[in-house]
Amino acid sequence: MNITISPTRNNWGVLTKRPEKKAADLSKIISEVFADVEDKGDKALLSYTEKFDKVVLNSLKVSSSEIRNAASLLSQELKNAIALAKNNIEVFHSSQIIEKQVVKTATGVECWQEMRPIEKIGLYIPGGTAPLFSTILMLGIPAKLAGCKDIILCTPPDSKGNINPAILYAAELVGVTTIFKLGGVQAIASMTCGTESVPNVYKIFGPGNQFVTGAKQFALTKGVAIDMPAGPSELMVVADKNASAAFVASDLLSQAEHGHDSQVICVSDSLEKLKEVETEVEKQLAVLPRKDMATSAIQNSQLVLIENLNDQIDFINEYAPEHLILNVDDETIYLDRIINSGSVFIGAYTPESAGDYASGTNHTLPTNSYARMYSGVNMDSFTKKITFQKITSEGILNIGPAIELMAAAEGLEAHKNAVTLRLESLK
DSSP: OEEEESOOGGGHHHHTOOOOOOOOOOHHHHHHHHHHHHHHTHHHHHHHHHHHHOOOOSOSBOOHHHHHHHHHTSOHHHHHHHHHHHHHHHHHHHTTOOOOOOEEEETTEEEEEEEEEOSEEEEEOOOTTSOOHHHHHHHHHHHHHHTOSEEEEEEOOOTTSOOOHHHHHHHHHHTOSEEEEOOHHHHHHHHHHOOSSSOOOSEEEOOOOHHHHHHHHHHHTTTOEESOOOOOOEEEEEEOTTSOHHHHHHHHHHHHTTOTTOEEEEEESOHHHHHHHHHHHHHHHTTOTTHHHHHHHHHTOEEEEOOOHHHHHHHHHHHOOSEEEEESSOOHHHHTTOOSOSEEEESTTOOHHHHHHTSSSOOOOOOTTGGGTOOOSOGGGGEEEEEEEEEOHHHHHHHHHHHHHHHHHTTOHHHHHHHHHHHHHTO
């Protein structure tokens, strides 16, 4: 890893630059797949599944027997672990439900806001070498708590036409309505446009490669919402002189193994600590099963010496990390001043892995500096907020004249008249 010593602020932009994506233009491919799915429906989906997933399917929908059998293919230990995570995620997200609160803004005028579920949502879950069944918990649990009526899940089949049993088990556990054997652009297109088998949805959630990310952005042009702009995974660790180099290295590598284009950064006020971390990264990297992938990510990554704590905080906010670990003795100087981060992990015994799986917070977070203006997925992501108001005769007498004046000033006579008629009826 590169060690940068006391960089000037003018050079921070270079250090915080994310890995550049390949310049391949995906828009033509994505638009063609969407058009094909719109035109041919299930026929197009089956054709693309054969082409890209190398399997011929008789049905896109996962059968109830496949879902039932999934539980028997998992160890009881894993099912217990999933149950623990499910409970913690439910507890945390339940706390975000906002109760109705009627506010009296003026005499005779009451206003309030109520949460309503997004009726139809779609979840995309990657398969392959890292079947992200944990993401089903992170998305399906708040969707169910919100009261979403239809929860559709698409995930790619393997070469035998099967879905990873942990994905099926988690989906059944959280209450997913229907599961389809669909991956890539065609999965996003199916949930956007709808086909004979796959219903269209109002909002699509979930991670994926650059094709899936591009397809989700294309879905926006078709009137379907998405969770947030997506990019490669990233992590920043702040480590002081007393931090365990082994802990820090393990955190950096836990994120680096996500993909070749992931990025990790360690910031410290101790050059000696950075050198210890560098050595420990090389040691742990050598024995990782996903060594090649993590090695590529480490090449995109940085070790940065910043001795001044105020400068460290400014550097954190400039980078706006998806995940931020504060492996320091005293986090209090940081907490109130961190304004740009997807999720913060405090102390030596709070690894980023905890948030990925079982602490209770959501692991679907903004990347690529979007933490400057986006939140991670939460209960709000699955709901709309509808405002209500009720005005009595006393209330319209109270605020009506102000409405008349404002409407007239804007030249909107019909707006004014809607109030005037009521005021005159009360004379």
